[in-house]
Amino acid sequence: MQIAFVVARLNALPLRHKLLACAISLAAATGCLALTPWLPHAYASSAWLAFDATAGAQAGGKSATALAESILSDDALGSVARQLNLFPKDSTNRQADRLRSHLAIASQPASKLRVTWSDAEPAQAKAVTDAVANLLASWVSPTSAGLEASDSDPLAPAKTATAAAASQSAPQTENAQTAQEIAQLSARHQTLLSEEGQLLAQLDVADHRLEELETEQHRLAGIVQQAKTERQAQITARQPLETKLVAAKKNLDDMRARYTEAYPDMQTAKDRIAELETQVAALPAVKPLPEADQARLDAVAKEIGQTRSERTPMLQRLEDDQTLDKTLRDRLEVLELPASPAAQGVAPTASQRPHGKHRRRVQSAGTVARARSASVGTKPPLAHTFRPGRSPFQILDHAGAAQPIEFMRSLLPWLALAAGLLTGILYLAFALWWFRVVQGVAALEKFVPDEVAYIGAIPRMVR
């Protein structure tokens, strides 16, 4: 009954309101569709990492996702953001938060980890994904010893321990001191390896940026050089004619001193000048130098210099770390050889080897880690024992070309349709309410003036 009444009212609604509802629907739908070009483009890039569950368990007994999230601390993400010049106006914590909000980490299956980063720029999405993957792959677990070393002299505790050991006469005491020294050195070595890992990640990011900048510099230099060459060729082509023109004008001035304008040679000289001017005008205009490209080239060169200047101290720190690393390894070998003849570690498998151009440096660190892990001596190493100095994550696939995320865009036509229908229905509902009909005498009594003396009703004729 109610539905029939509403349908009847809709039918009775003036045509102009129905047309208006259609126009409103159309306008709303068109407005929604018009937003499409303004929607930000989003691109996502993913990198795959293998996860060693055993090593992960020893590192903290966490899943791949949880471990990755713990590794990607605010500091680590902040350094990535700084290196890639992401969110430059924000503080470190804010940078990390914003970077994390774009980051998706998924572990499916459990032995793999997928790192995805979405961004408006495809190149940046790829760069950030690579940087995060490198950060995870270069992470090393803190040692179980948990001892802290002095920052000023990393060998100081070891030296102290060695001196103390020399003063002891009993062999048991000496062994205990040696073990303690090994533990301290291992702890320090772990910290060192962790720093090295972070430095390597930062260097990767800087190198990546440098490669991009150099490519652009090369391209821009080519454009500027070509423009200069063309300009020079045009100037060279114009030069003889312009020389002739100047000479002809000088000749005309000389003749004016001697002859009147009616003299035939004067006319010939004028014709010659006009001809030369026509020839000069017919030549193509000299192109201006590409100032915009030149400015961009200068800016790129400046940025390259800046990136290199940032990279140099990182390299210096890396070299220092490596020197220290070598010293620590030598010391550990001296201490461990007599105590543990089985100190020779197993060579890392292909999947465990680090990636990137800094492979050599990390491998040397890995050798030390193996030596140290095998040298504790209190218990023999198990087949899958997690060895500090090696990340449980290994990169399987670097980030590929960023793919556009078109989910929202594909949804927009349907949203526009729904919005159009909704606004049209809302308008019709409003119109139905506004044009609600008289039902019963009571409805009339509400608003009739006091002057009305009679209100009556005539029943519908039943036919």
Add this chain to the structure above:
Amino acid sequence: MTTQLLMPERRLSLDIPTGRGLRKVVEVSSKNIHPALVFAGDTLLPAAAHYQEVADNLIRGDWWNPRRVFVTSPAAGDGKTCTAFNLAWALSSRNQSVLLLELNFARPQFRTVLGDLRIWHGIECALRGSTKPADCVFSMEACGLNVCAVRDATPFSHLKQPLLRLHAFLDWCSERHDWLILDCPSVLSREWNHWHRENASPALMVVREQQSTLVDTRKASKILGENLKGLLLNDSVANITAQ
């Protein structure tokens, strides 16, 4: 199914003036008359009784003075014409002399509801002065009703001069009849908006239930203002339910 299908066909005699004092009797079949006009069908219908009740109220009420009823409505299609006819019939059935006048010059309906009746002189002729007032009034003998209809539709722009004579014409009508029932155009029609405010007093506004909108009714009652003396709800469903 209409009333006429159930009722036996009747023939109504109309005494129509043809001019120069001559008259002609025309017979109209009840089959051709609009079914909502109660005098053409069964006068025992509940609606007929209600119209007579309204007529009794009008006769008794001192408030309806002068004895003129400007029947109007907020918008077209609310049943003004049929209500005016039925009300005139109800008054005449109470031994009152009634003249029913059509003032809807732009869309005249009287001739249509009476089965495309042909008349010689309309009210517009009398207002223009081309004929005597008595020559545009025809009577329905069966119900003793006098009717003054529009012969040809006339746009409002052509009525400025004739409307000036309307008051004099109405006075002439009032002298000869007890009641004048005037079928007026809709209150909300743009041209007649001002005219209603100035002249339509006292007015009876007809509102059709489940069709007239509240917003239009409210607007029309504001325009009529103090002229509005009565409201009649047409096609009321509630009354049927009550019965």
